[in-house]
Amino acid sequence: MKSGFVAIIGKPNVGKSTLLNRLAGQKIAIVSNKPQTTRTAIKGIINMENAQIIFTDTPGIHKPKNKLGEKMSETIDEATDGVDLMLYLIEATDKGIGTANEFIIKKIKDANAKAILAINKVDLVKKENLLSLIKAYSEAYDFEAIIPISAREDDGIDILLNKIVEVLPEGPIYYPEDEWTDQTERQIIEETIREKALKSLEDEIPHGIAVEVESMKKREDKELYDIEATIYCEKKSHKGIIIGKDGAVLKVIGERAREDIEKMLDCQVNLQLWVKVKEGWRDDEKKLNQIFKS
Ligand SMILES: Nc1nc2c(ncn2[C@@H]2O[C@H](COP(=O)(O)OP(=O)(O)OP(=O)(O)O)[C@@H](O)[C@H]2O)c(=O)[nH]1
Ligand SMILES: [Mg+2]
Structure with missing residues (x-):
């Protein structure tokens, strides 16, 4: 039995909540085309034959402009503290790493955490456009894997899920099987x-x-x-x-x-x-x- 805690992190609007819903096979977190949709840490628990994975969707990482933003930042720090794996999401349309993602990579480096990079929204680009992104990111951090996906179009999700299970440690079942979120x-x-x-x-x-x-x-x-x-x-x-x-x-x-x-x-x-x-x-x-x- 594999089990563990996985934090989904990344810039605002990259598709973290869409991915959580897709991985869970049901709507858990709200989604919109506006950045900073998610404000709190939201758990989504998925049970597989050989694994239980506790995902936490987090607010998009950004520079706070008010106390709400500061709380969102604190939430991200708490939600990523001590997790087994960071599932770091970027967009396939990005031209390079950029300052915001450099900041996130530094966070991952400082935490010395295991991380999988998922390049989302591949439905919007030609596959060959991904090569330069994959190269830049693989030079920036030693990711467990770099996996192109489309959360919205359900592309690459099985590959991603299998990789997550592979990386997670052996462990107990943390939550009852009928529990699927921590939201009331x-x-x-x-x-x-x-x-x-x-x-x-x-x-x-x-x-x-x-x-x-x-x-x-x-x-x-x-x-x-x-x-x-x-x-x-x-x-x-x-x-x-x-x-x-x-x-x-x-x-x-x-x-x-x-x-x-x-x-x-x-x-x-x-x-x-x-x-x-x-x-x-x-x-x-x-x-x-x-x-x-x-
Ligand atoms: N084309 C395309 N759009 C996507 C994909 N995944 C998500 N989106 C869209 O991207 C937008 C943002 O999605 P969210 O899931 O809310 O993004 P988020 O990262 O949770 O955003 P915050 O909560 O604001 O940080 C929505 O309009 C989604 O429909 C994808 O694979 N392809
Ligand atoms: Mg969200």
């Missing part, structure tokens, strides 16, 4: 709503959004959950945009979120969304502690 139902619902908001909004608004489930109750007379949640934003002008003309934008966010939540709970859902302004929450310790459960 409430957190998954909050993240689902945030994902739909990210997909419906542009510019700087998505970065300033936080979601909180206020109440969640199952009706006694009916197979139905009543869920109330608040979307926090940072400015009054943002509130108007999130709600949209005649409530149109909020309606779409709510409908899309409700569909996903119904699938997860396997039950009908009545979802009520509110939008509130909380200026500067990204520098507000109390709000951040709520998100980061500390």
Whole structure:
């Protein structure tokens, strides 16, 4: 039996959460085309015949601009501390290593950790374009393997998974087999709503959004959950945009979120969304502690 802890790390938007979901064969972490989608460390546990792997999806590594960013950085440090393996993700479209990835390589070097490099989004480039990237990275660190993949198109994932199992040590089963994440139902619902908001909004608004489930109750007379949640934003002008003309934008966010939540709970859902302004929450310790459960 092989087992161990694997941290998925890399720059924002490279496809870490998409990869976690693909490896697990189910949606665990939210995904969007906006950088800094993931804010906390999210575990995804997968059980194979001969292995249990505990993956942790982490926020994209970037220079913090506020307390939220600082918390995200701390989260990455905690999530990578003492893991058996770093699964380091870069994009196939990169032209070279670049300063942000040099910083990440230094982190891996300092931790003296085992690391596999996965070059994601190979669906966007010709295979021969990968050669120079592979050369540059193999000179930068002694990776256990460098594996081109497409998390979205399900290319190279089996090869990657086999390599991960190969590298992991012999070990016990750490989690019961029916446990697949460390997120609570409430957190998954909050993240689902945030994902739909990210997909419906542009510019700087998505970065300033936080979601909180206020109440969640199952009706006694009916197979139905009543869920109330608040979307926090940072400015009054943002509130108007999130709600949209005649409530149109909020309606779409709510409908899309409700569909996903119904699938997860396997039950009908009545979802009520509110939008509130909380200026500067990204520098507000109390709000951040709520998100980061500390
Ligand atoms: N073309 C292509 N796009 C991909 C692939 N994997 C992920 N994406 C897209 O890349 C974007 C970012 O994906 P995420 O999984 O949210 O990236 P992330 O690294 O978790 O991002 P952060 O949480 O912000 O750090 C999304 O639009 C994905 O659909 C891939 O293999 N090919
Ligand atoms: Mg992510």
